[in-house]
Amino acid sequence: MTTSSNAPANLNGSIVLAGAGKMGGAMLSGWLAQGVAADRLAVIDPAPSDDITSLTAKGLRINPAQPGDVAVLVMAVKPQMFADAAPQLRTLVKPATLVISIMAGMPIAKLSQACGGKVVRAMPNTPAAIGRGITVAVAEAGVGQQQRDIADALLRATGSVEWIDDEALMDAVTAVSGSGPAYVFLLAEELARAGIAAGLSPELATRLARETVAGSGELLHRSELSSETLRKNVTSPGGTTAAALEVLMGPGGFQPLLTRAVAAATKRSRELAK
Incomplete structure (x- = not known):
């Protein structure tokens, strides 16, 4: 698979991060380091940290009433919070929206049913916090090459990325690199x-x-x-x-x-x- 480090910069629309905890915050920092403009980013989080809140000075939007046209929704909420968050997140998703989930144990079928869009399921690990993580990703059939490139670039902000074709392998991936x-x-x-x-x-x-x-x-x-x-x-x-x-x-x-x-x-x- 070919990738483009400039893929996020070429997006038409916003990147919305749902959940800005340790992993979500690490991804956000990585995107900014990649050169993604803060005003292209929005965060949905009920209790953002002071570090996240301070980024509003650079243009980051936090819990905006209208996030605008959402090109990518990255879901980094805790899996047990997903059921409560899904109805709000679904309002942001159009059929062509790229939805990237880093929630452990959440299969593509459930994500697609709850939120719609074009889904990529990913499993990062904690060294992502220092940019040395490894993420394994799998895309549903409807995700095209351009969206795979975008997902790859966004996930690569916290370390290396591997792609697999069989979602069933994600359980073993979780056991090896996630845990x-x-x-x-x-x-x-x-x-x-x-x-x-x-x-x-x-x-x-x-x-x-x-x-x-x-x-x-x-x-x-x-x-x-x-x-x-x-x-x-x-x-x-x-x-x-x-x-x-x-x-x-x-x-x-x-x-x-x-x-x-x-x-x-x-x-x-x-x-x-x-």
């Missing part, structure tokens, strides 16, 4: 506890664990080598790392645990979509 940051944070948390158990002070163990996880993630990001190769590069035969990996990679270790964890998250995502 994945929590698994990484747990690794840092438990690595620190293990360090404390080995005799380190809590302060030193926590600092070592945080910096090790963060630095390793950055190395993985920058390197062209696979994660397997990077792991092997750290592991000397018969050394300390090899001794630890015999435990982590042995029966009942990391791989079967993660497989069970991802399966559980995938199952729960499917349940929430019903």
Whole structure:
């Protein structure tokens, strides 16, 4: 798929963000950094933060009575609030309006029925807050290439974007990348506890664990080598790392645990979509 970073700037109409919490706010900041004019943007949120409110000085409209012609509606409300918000949002949507949802567990069919428009369903993750997220998106059949380009550009404001054709895969996507940051944070948390158990002070163990996880993630990001190769590069035969990996990679270790964890998250995502 070809994309155009200038796609949002070429829109005829406004971009309306419904829900300006952490993820919605990160997207808004990314759009402004991309060069989208603030007066082309509107936010619908019952309690916008001070940071969001301060953007009115640049032209951002907050809860406008008449948002004008809406080219794109980005829904970043909490899924449990969607039923209450949908009637108001539906009034903004015309048949050709691009509707992008980042609500977890909300299938395209429900979005289309509740709001109409041309729907793209997306699943970002929390590193989007620092522009290092990854979002997976799937478009319904009626979304054309130009609207896919627009959606791609808007989602890319918080990191990289991957597109899939089968919406059924979104449950596994949610389990891997959507929930994945929590698994990484747990690794840092438990690595620190293990360090404390080995005799380190809590302060030193926590600092070592945080910096090790963060630095390793950055190395993985920058390197062209696979994660397997990077792991092997750290592991000397018969050394300390090899001794630890015999435990982590042995029966009942990391791989079967993660497989069970991802399966559980995938199952729960499917349940929430019903």
